[in-house]
Amino acid sequence: MDVLVNRPKTQRGEETLMKICVAAEQVFFEKGYYGASIHDITRLASVASGTFYIYFDGKYNLYKFLLLQYSHEIRKHISKSIRGCKNRREAERMGLKSWLEYIREHKHMYNIIWESLYIDKQLFVDYYANFSKYYVEQLDAAKAKGELIDVDSEVLSYVLMGVSNFIGLNWVLFKDADNFDYVVDEVMKVFDRNIFAPET
């Protein structure tokens, strides 16, 4: 992998890097990737323009770094929230709920993640392909433990990502809901039952 960021060696440097990332998030969200300038970002972060280049080669690497951070943070958040779950079903229910709670606090993520499709399609592909790969490992492990039926893990990973993303769109981005129990329970019905009546 290319080096996206020149990692700071001091605590102070880490704080400056963090300030740049937080500002970049805000600027990318408000102005979009193409409308955002490094000057906008350093100004909002209250750091000197030259400081930016201590860490990043340019805007593209910063964006790519943010995207990678999101992917890590989302996985870390979900994986922490499902730690005590006793099986895959419980992990899926809890994972969906904690995803919805997470994006409620980070609503601009949809905009920033999906904008990758317009910046460099490969970034967008990699984002979901990596997520799927990670998901497939979890699903395969669940199958090995007999917690999941025999269904193609890659297909199931995209089914589950599609469900989380679109449920998130409507209940977080569109409706700004603050309690997700009802919607999560309704989603689980789809995984728990034959949703269609048997063919006659």
Next chain:
Amino acid sequence: MDVLVNRPKTQRGEETLMKICVAAEQVFFEKGYYGASIHDITRLASVASGTFYIYFDGKYNLYKFLLLQYSHEIRKHISKSIRGCKNRREAERMGLKSWLEYIREHKHMYNIIWESLYIDKQLFVDYYANFSKYYVEQLDAAKAKGELIDVDSEVLSYVLMGVSNFIGLNWVLFKDADNFDYVVDEVMKVFDRNIFAPET
């Protein structure tokens, strides 16, 4: 609803409007909404610049018109393909397959539809909210006929849209597959069974 397009009264006018729309699709896909100029569109369509304004007030209305057209065309295509289906399960299977086939022929649709999030969030919200509304009607009708279990129709509509969209991302946009039977059958397992082992 606002008048988006000044509808032509002649066959020749309809053809010109169509040429403008086809060119706009291409230009929006290649340059993005913000990068596309009316001049790019009229040049590609081989029509005089002034001709554009016979039909549209500006770029925004043309984009909004295209989005509405997509929504109609997708629904028309799917609804045609499921016409002979004997129940909702068969309609969902066939609908998913025909959606995948449709976007294989119209790959730029993802880009153009999702860009609405960056042009005017309300366009994006309306696009999916309208699709959901239409879906809910179908699902309620299926419930009334006893072809579907009792699950919240709005939740299920977003589940199904999420599944179609993300399966489409991976198998059409990323992998460029040309046979969808396998993936569609695997998806149907999720709807046909309790995918998780019963809790012990």
